[in-house]
Amino acid sequence: MSTTTASSVLSRAKSLATSRLFSSTATTAGPSAHRALIFRQHGALNEALSTQTFRALPPPSPGLVNVRVRLAPVNPSDVNVVEGVYPNKPTPETLLTPESHGDQAFSVTGGEPVQGASEEGGVYVPGNEGVAEVTAVGEGVGGLKVGDWVVFAKTQPGTWASARQVGERDVIRVDKGAGEVSAAMLSVNPTTALCMLRDFVQLKEGDWIVQNGANSAVGQLVIQIAAQKGIRTLNFIRKRPEQDLNALQEHLTALGATHTHTYDELTDRAFVAHYKDLTSRQPPRLLLNCVSGPETTGLLRLLGRDAQLVSYGAMSKKPLGLPTGALIFRGLVARGFWMSRWYEEHAREEREALLRELVGMKLREPKHSVFTVQGGWSDEEAGKRVREVLGTAGRGAGGEKVLLRVEDPVA
């Protein structure tokens, strides 16, 4: 994505942002003021982020709810959003209430001025996932009550904040038994893994599936969920030094992976023949792809007839190359999966059932640490600490996941 495109998104946003943002001030923050991490221009986390204190949320209008965000992860895609390299751009709506409070001036008071920032620029709150608690419900909200836990079902809801006002449909109730950490990371990766295993091919116990990027967050969840359902997984990962490879293979096996191999093994005819033979009674009809590029094309030869190639990422940054004959004569269908889209298209009952099923699975909680943006800090101090801590997180080279707990600012 070019800088031009990203900038134009930001500038298109300006008028909306300035006309519809509710007011904020650092000096008059009352006891119910709230705080968010924000960026005004794209850049690295340790340059682009600051924090911002806002006045209390207004009472929710009909169909809306106010929530207190309890915990929100820093995902690689969030880093990409701040950098401006994610295809799914945030909109300034992430910081808007539907009711305009435009008579009150908007001013940025937190953190160092972002390089090149403009007083009238749009303001964005990152954060695509998290768990929150309902603090107020608007008229006509039937499915939620104060005290309920919810996760976010719309794309880019702006979870790196202490409070948000959202549509009832933009959140889904989740059982508190999930635990705060698991719930905070429930609505994107685990749901993606479960839906992809469920929505495209009718799988039964003993069936095989193939996936690449098997050590990705989603990949590891696919392994766990498939194992619980008795589905056998043929997992592929990149080649790496032998010791790392062995350790990773052992890790995936411990999660429930049936077999794990590297892409380069696909060039060996005997290898392919072995797996064709091994799966001959249940030829794989599902290939989950987050890599694309030539290695993914190579995986097609492991598939049976009428298979579905479901893509949810393209880590190789290369296109997906398909032999046309596989489409025509072998019935291959290639499609994508996007969790945000799924949420848009499914009713509350289905969304809640999806989360319930996942909570019931007791999936392994990822290694993590929690960084609390303390209420006692000024916006300036909070911004400085956020840039320090998150500047090195989110890219985690196999490290632990960082979760944010943004406290309301203390008056």
Place this chain on the structure above:
Amino acid sequence: MSTTTASSVLSRAKSLATSRLFSSTATTAGPSAHRALIFRQHGALNEALSTQTFRALPPPSPGLVNVRVRLAPVNPSDVNVVEGVYPNKPTPETLLTPESHGDQAFSVTGGEPVQGASEEGGVYVPGNEGVAEVTAVGEGVGGLKVGDWVVFAKTQPGTWASARQVGERDVIRVDKGAGEVSAAMLSVNPTTALCMLRDFVQLKEGDWIVQNGANSAVGQLVIQIAAQKGIRTLNFIRKRPEQDLNALQEHLTALGATHTHTYDELTDRAFVAHYKDLTSRQPPRLLLNCVSGPETTGLLRLLGRDAQLVSYGAMSKKPLGLPTGALIFRGLVARGFWMSRWYEEHAREEREALLRELVGMKLREPKHSVFTVQGGWSDEEAGKRVREVLGTAGRGAGGEKVLLRVEDPVA
């Protein structure tokens, strides 16, 4: 496709062919003997083909029918089958009756011996399309009676013959009002065009579709059928000298094409912007592809959300490259269409309805000539003439279509 593969197909066929072929002889051909064009090893038409006289077909067993082939086209894919470069290989079943007459010896008597041919090699009758008349029906055949016209619904039925014995399900009754020539070319290309316009996207009058290879046989049928339904077509063809280009564009316009362009125009941003604008109220949701390769990828930018890319060929012989983001974020689905598969999966009523709809459309009859393999010729003479005439046909550089009328040999 390598020679090895083609040869192995042929050798796999040997045992079947020798054990199950019904008998043939050139010298005792009775009044109801029949004749077929055959090949025993892959090669060019003017080397591989010969003709063969066979004894009369046995009465049809239950579920089978005997037919007299009236007319069969020479399609490019038939040439590829004889050459051994078509992915869909013929099987020796093309010349078998289900009842074995194995007590009578099989001998090849027609034509020059094919280079490298072996006495016990499998024998193949080419021909994937044609119109035939029912001459006898087996027990339990409910949907056909003697005198009915039928077209072939199975892949590689071997239509380059005077008579065939086939399963009831392998043919579809067609109205004689279609005319012999149109009926002979009805079951592959026109049906492919109609099904692709109908089965994947719900199109209504005024909608746009995009197709490449628009001057192919199927492409021209897509234009005609779409025009009859009020569907607008955005057609793409290869660049060529200006005069040829203009003539082809005029020809396609006369058939009903809304617009016709060359692939290189897609590199012009203004061109793409113009069509995005023109189709903004009905963004194309169907792209028909018989080319693949980079030009096809370029066409994706003309599509709206949730479009279907339906492939039925790959004339560029290059793979289909898809940007993964189009699959994930724009809901693109890529799949193939294969008419043989469609026939397998649809009941007699649906197949007949499909043909009826096409016959009712009065599509333009392609330029053609008929080559009659005369009953009075010996197999040797017939083979020689077939190799002469077909050696230059089938590849038709924009020339007319050749149809075969193979007469029963005169005793």
